[in-house]
Amino acid sequence: MATSTHHSAALVRTGLVFALASATSFGLSGPLARGLMNAGWSAAAVVAVRVLLAGVVLLPLALPQLRGDWMLLRANAKLIVAYGLVAVAGTQLAYFNAVAHMTVGAALLIEYTAPIAVVGWLWARHRQRPGAATVGGAALGILGLLLVLDVVSGLSVDPVGIIWALAAMFGAAAYFVLSAHGTDLPGTVLAAGGLLIGGVILLLAGAVGIVPLRATTTEVVFADFTTPWWIPVALIGIVTAAVAYVTGIAATRRLGSRLASFVALTEVLAALAFAWALLGEAPRPIQLLGGTMILLGVVIVRLGEPTPVPVGDPEAQTAADDAAAKPG
Structure with a gap:
């Protein structure tokens, strides 16, 4: 039992490292894509390349x-195929179309309400009912989303950008769910296959x-x-895709979909920093407040959910299944 616990803890530590590496890599993609689109590239061309x-x-x-x-x-x-269609092509096309109509920070903060969608999917599909803390965290996240869109001050936000960002949110949720599947398939194989299929489809x-x-x-x-x-093309392909997807799959298989989606919120911070440095997009104070509320909301959602189970720990899985069967 002690050996299993130690092994589980080691998997979680390694998973956290992979998750942070993935989030930082993904965070660079939006600013680089905006630069390319400003230079005349279409969103679909950026994603395909x-x-x-x-x-x-x-x-x-x-x-x-x-x-x-x-x-x-x-x-x-x-x-x-599902990974290539939804998690790769669909999500990235939606996100890059979103940043063509709104700031990188706002688009990413909308996309990263995805953990709430992950919790909803696990509830509907696997009967993992959320508790009061989860519902409260989701409500806080939605309120934060309204502040990110700056509806209080009447700031005009392109509705097309909002629709694309919400589409990216559902795609991101699918990314976390799909990445946890097919554990017999090496993560690099899943990433390579999905990326190539997504590119060919585009x-x-x-x-x-x-x-x-x-x-x-x-x-x-x-x-x-x-x-x-x-240079941005090479970076957006090698760093923000090859490195990001492989480390993201590795993280999700060690942490589970819920915790991986929670740690991935650090991408928001990375993207805001990269957007400020590369594009000069300083977020508005009310948007920073909204982003903080989204992060707090998802943290509360995470705390209200059962402990995630790393892949490869059957004893922990049995305990988690027993816990999930209890009313939340």
Whole structure:
């Protein structure tokens, strides 16, 4: 029992490191994408290049891990396709369209109400009923969302941006749920497969005119400097996609969907910092207050939920199942 507890604690510590690395990497994507879109790129083109480059980078690492077991790939085909469609292409396209209509910070704060959606999904799908603290935290998060949109002062917020950001929120929730599945499939294989599928789907959608694919070689201008286009492209593909997705999957499989989605809120802080540094987007005081309320709300949601179970700890899973069966 002591060995199992120690193993579980080690998994959680490692998972937290992976989660923080993933959140920081993801946080850089919005400001880089905004820079590219300001230089003439379409949102779909940014996403397509980002995920395809990441998939190509990860492929040489994924194939050896697969060890020629194509049956394993076939058995997880639905998961990989869903991951590519929803967690990769859908979420990132929605997020980058959102930052084209509103600030990076506001778009990301809306997207990262996703942990509340994760809790709702686990309640509906797995009968893990939330308690009073969870409901109260969700209400606080919704109030914070209204402040982020600055509805109190009557600030005009593009409704198109809000719709895209909410779509990104549901996609992010799906990302955390899907990342916890298929534990027999190496995380790098899931990431590479999902990224490549997502990229190919975007290219096909662009070819038939569903989404505009437009890219330029114009230099990218940020707040205090200008850089060749290929530098942000390389960073957005390798750092904010390849590194971010692999570490994110590794974190979710160690922490579970709920805790991983909670730790991922540090992406909000990273993105705000990167947006301020690269784009000069200083958040308004009322938006900082709203962001704080969202973070507090999700913390309360997290505290109101059962202890997450790391992958690979059957004894802890049995205890968690017993706890989840009790009224919350």
